[in-house]
Amino acid sequence: MIVDVHGHLGPWFFFPSEGTAAENLRVMDTYGIDVQLVSSVEAVAYDPAAGNAALAGAIGDEPRLRGLFVIDPRDLAAAEQQLDELRGSFVGAKIHTHYSATPAGSPAMADALRVCADADLPALVHTWGTEILDLADTVASVPGVRAIAGHMGGPAWRLAPEALTRTDRLWLEPCYSRPDAGRVRWVLDRVDPRRMLFGTDSTLIDPALAFGAIRAAHLSAEEERLVMSANAIDLFGLDLWRGEEPPTALHLTGPLKDERPGANGPHGVS
Amino acid sequence: MIADCDLLIGREVTSGLRQPPDQLAERLAQAAIDGGAVASLRALQFDVRTGNDEAADAAQRYGWWPVYGIDLRDPLGAEQEMDRAAEHRVHLLRLAPGRQQIAGTAPRLRTLVRRATELGMTLLVEGSTVDVGAAMMGLGASVVFLDQHFYDLGEFILLARDEPGFHLSTRLLGSPGAWELLLEHAGPERLLLGTRAGWFEEHAVLDQLHASALAPEQRELIVGGNLRRLAGRSS
Numbered sequence: 001m002i003v004d005v006h007g008h009l010g011p012w013f014f015f016p017s018e019g020t021a022a023e024n025l026r027v028m029d030t031y032g033i034d035v036q037l038v039s040s041v042e043a044v045a046y047d048p049a050a051g052n053a054a055l056a057g058a059i060g061d062e063p064r065l066r067g068l069f070v071i072d073p074r075d076l077a078a079a080e081q082q083l084d085e086l087r088g089s090f091v092g093a094k095i096h097t098h099y100s101a102t103p104a105g106s107p108a109m110a111d112a113l114r115v116c117a118d119a120d121l122p123a124l125v126h127t128w129g130t131e132i133l134d135l136a137d138t139v140a141s142v143p144g145v146r147a148i149a150g151h152m153g154g155p156a157w158r159l160a161p162e163a164l165t166r167t168d169r170l171w172l173e174p175c176y177s178r179p180d181a182g183r184v185r186w187v188l189d190r191v192d193p194r195r196m197l198f199g200t201d202s203t204l205i206d207p208a209l210a211f212g213a214i215r216a217a218h219l220s221a222e223e224e225r226l227v228m229s230a231n232a233i234d235l236f237g238l239d240l241w242r243g244e245e246p247p248t249a250l251h252l253t254g255p256l257k258d259e260r261p262g263a264n265g266p267h268g269v270s
Numbered sequence: 271m272i273a274d275c276d277l278l279i280g281r282e283v284t285s286g287l288r289q290p291p292d293q294l295a296e297r298l299a300q301a302a303i304d305g306g307a308v309a310s311l312r313a314l315q316f317d318v319r320t321g322n323d324e325a326a327d328a329a330q331r332y333g334w335w336p337v338y339g340i341d342l343r344d345p346l347g348a349e350q351e352m353d354r355a356a357e358h359r360v361h362l363l364r365l366a367p368g369r370q371q372i373a374g375t376a377p378r379l380r381t382l383v384r385r386a387t388e389l390g391m392t393l394l395v396e397g398s399t400v401d402v403g404a405a406m407m408g409l410g411a412s413v414v415f416l417d418q419h420f421y422d423l424g425e426f427i428l429l430a431r432d433e434p435g436f437h438l439s440t441r442l443l444g445s446p447g448a449w450e451l452l453l454e455h456a457g458p459e460r461l462l463l464g465t466r467a468g469w470f471e472e473h474a475v476l477d478q479l480h481a482s483a484l485a486p487e488q489r490e491l492i493v494g495g496n497l498r499r500l501a502g503r504s505s
Contacts, residue, residue, distance in 0.1 A: 011317055013341045013370075046316035047281045047288070074286040099283050 001240075003035045003232040004028070004207070005092075006124060006150055006173050006199025009055055009065070010041030014204070021058050021065055023203060028064065031207040033200070035064050035240065037124070037232075039094035041204075043070035052082055056089035066238065068094040068124060073102040073112035083119055091236045093123040097131060105134030110142050117145035122235050124173065124199075128154045132163045140167035146235060148173050148197060157183050161190035171235065173199040175210045184217035193223045197232050273306040273335075273494035274298070274472075275394060276416050276439055276464035279328055280311030280321070284369075289468040291328035301472050303465070305334045307394065307497060309364040313339030318351045326358070335501045337362040337394060340382070342372040348382055356389050361502040366396040368417075374402035380409070387411045392435075392500040399425050399436075411435050412500060414462055420445040423452060430456040437496065439464030440475050449482055449492075458488040462496045 011019030019041065028036055038059065043051025048070045059065040069090040071079045083090075093116045095102070095109070102108045104127060116123040125147050127135050132153035139147045152160045152174040160172050172195055174184055188196060198214065200207040219227060233240065277298075281288035289297075291308075298305065308329050313321025322338045329336040338355040340348040340363055355363060363386055367374055374397065383406050386393055392412040395402060399415060400422050406413050412435035418426055419442045430436050441464045443449060452461055463479065465472035484492065497503075 012344075013316060013318070013347075014343045016344070016347055042316055046283055046312060072286055100286065101284055 001229040002031075002033045002198065003037075003229045003238065004033045004200045004202065004210075005037045005148065005197045005232050005236070006175055007036035007038040007065075007202050008041050008044070008204055009038040009058055010051070012041060012204055013045070017203060019203075021060075021062055024065060025062070027202050027207065031200075031211060033202075033207065034229075035066060035238065036200075036202070037066050037068050037092060037236065039068035039070050039124075044094065044096050044099055048072050048075075049078060049082060052086060052090075056086050059089070063240075066091045066236070068092045069121065070094045070096070071112050071115065071123075072100045073106075073108040074100060076111055076115055079112075080115060083115070087119060090121065091238065093119075093121040094125075095123055096126045098126060098128065103134065104131040105138055109135075110138050113138060113142045113145040113147060116147075117142060122146040122148065124148045124150050126150045127152070129156045130159060132156060132159050133166070136163040136166035136170050139170050145169060147171070148235075150199070151176055151201075152183075152187065154178075155180075157187060160187050164191050164195055170195070171231065172196045174213065175199045175201045175205060176213070177201070177205050177209060179209055179213045182216065184213050188217060188219075188223060188227075193226045194231055196227050197235070198228045271304045271494050272302065272463060273497050274303050274465050274467060275307050275414055275462040275497050276441060276466045277306045277308040277334065277337075278311055278466060278469055279308060279325065280313075280315075282311055282469065283315055287469070291332060294328075294468055295332050297468050297472070301465075301467060301476060303467060303472065303476075304494075305332065307337045307362050307501060308332075308334045309337035309339050309394070314341070314364065314366045314369055318344075318347065319354075322351065322355075326360075335362065335497075335503060336360050337364045339364045339366065342367055342370050342376070342378060342382070345378040345382060348378075349385060352382075352386055352389055352391065355391065359502075361391055362394055362500065363391050364394045364396070365402075367402055368397055374405055376405075379405040383411050383413075384409050398422055399429055403429060406436070407433060413437065414439055414464075414500070416464055416466075417442055419443075420448040423448055427452065427455045430460060436460065437462055437500070440478065440492070441466055441470060444474065444478060449478070449484075453484075453488060458484075458491045459496060461492045462500075463493045 040051035040055035067090040127149040146169045148171045152172045200210040310321035310325040326336040398418040414437040416439045465475045
């Protein structure tokens with residue numbers, strides 16, 4: 001079972017893309033991702049009001065795609081109003097510090113996380129550089145909120161263990177388009193594996209980058225169970241098929257398949 | 271008639287502010303601006319095709335001139351959108367390298383400017399000669415720099431000697447005598463009224479217009495004639 005907590009749905013402006021749910025599912029099938037939590041590209045990069053509503057419609061009854069509600073901390077009134085209408089379509093929230101020009105350590109971020117806490121929505125927050133520490137401090141100051149440091153601080157990933165010491169309500173999600181060698185293992189050797197979640201940033205970033213980083217970390221069986229799915233299921237309260245088999249084959253396929261003996265051990269799927 | 275070369279509709283993600291077409295139309299009416307060249311922030315920030323369709327719809331509804339935005343983050347898509355603009359007989363393209371975080375030194379910029387020039391387009395560029403001018407030089411390009419600050423007016427005048435297609439928007443030329451200096455050295459054909467109404471304080475520019483000692487024929491070029499020429503419009 002693989003749960004990807006950092007996905008996006010919608011066309012990207014970097015390259016031609018469909019931007020449809022079918023595109024997400026196709027990429028998920030390529031890499032054996034069972035469930036993906038997605039936020040709207042439109043909502044992140046342009047307009048939360050339009051993007052969140054469109055996402056709710058786009059994922060509809062598709063059980064493999066679960067919604068992340070994008071919040072712009074500068075307009076919490078609009079976010080709260082829309083949440084009242086669409087809460088049932090979302091399992092979590094997404095806050096992008098860069099696009100919304102809201103630093104992780106700002107009062108506005110604290111207010112936004114308070115909205116998430118009130119709505120019982122864990123929040124995936126984009127973090128880059130030292131703001132991962134600022135986010136940890138902000139989370140610590142907001143009772144009840146649970147947040148995930150998206151990208152694990154990017155180039156500042158060595159600060160991730162320190163961030164987790166500042167609050168027990170912060171998790172790490174390490175996807176990164178320029179992954180340094182040994183990064184995931186280095187962090188996992190210093191944190192509780194219950195505090196890391198698997199994410200890809202698909203359909204912006206090819207999941208191959210995240211899987212490659214996970215593969216290089218040589219997860220133990222228990223780490224794999226926690227990081228690749230169990231932590232996400234617990235944190236987001238995901239209700240997955242109620243004991244039935246998921247709708248797709250759960251095997252690594254395509255370019256990730258490594259035929260060398262034992263090569264797929266680190267994240268072979270359960 | 272006053273036509274503004276720098277009109278934007280949509281939501282700006284960096285400020286969180288939005289300006290739908292009807293709001294812009296009302297703002298222009300209150301400022302006695304009759305229209306101008308409108309682009310969509312949706313196109314510049316998110317999706318060029320739907321954004322440019324939005325700009326075209328607004329232009330048709332309010333009698334403005336459509337500007338197609340291209341996304342420099344997707345150079346291949348930018349080529350396609352230029353072709354679509356040509357098919358739709360849209361002669362104005364808006365480039366936003368800063369907004370899209372593409373350096374003015376990126377080779378794609380020069381390549382795309384060359385293509386636009388071959389298509390007979392005029393580029394409305396968010397930026398100045400300081401930021402992006404090098405990518406535009408020596409190509410015979412038709413360009414309006416929308417963000418040239420009066421600090422850098424002298425550089426523009428130097429470049430204009432060799433670049434007959436280079437133009438400036440008035441928006442940031444807010445120093446005493448700046449317009450006159452430009453007219454003296456480059457001529458009134460090089461200056462276009464641009465306010466970015468709703469995002470920038472349009473009355474600051476309009477007051478400068480009203481206070482200027484432009485001859486009637488100079489004024490006519492600056493407040494609309496030059497833009498009409500670049501947009502390929504007769505009226």
